[in-house]
Amino acid sequence: MSELFSPLEWVFVVILGLVPLAGIVFHLWIMLLRPPKQPPADATPPAQDREPH
Numbered sequence: 001m002s003e004l005f006s007p008l009e010w011v012f013v014v015i016l017g018l019v020p021l022a023g024i025v026f027h028l029w030i031m032l033l034r035p036p037k038q039p040p041a042d043a044t045p046p047a048q049d050r051e052p053h
Contacts, residue, residue, distance in 0.1 A: 005013060
């Protein structure tokens with residue numbers, strides 16, 4: 001397997017393999033582990049929560 005690429009080319013192969021994996025991990029971390037948003041106290045409620053006029 002090592003005869004396929006030179007050592008410098010293997011560096012790029014590893015980088016190109018790790019970048020998408022790091023992106024997946026980062027997006028899952030943001031989606032799953034971030035704290036829920038707390039609306040400000042003076043914010044108006046969303047439209048579906050308001051009483052009809």
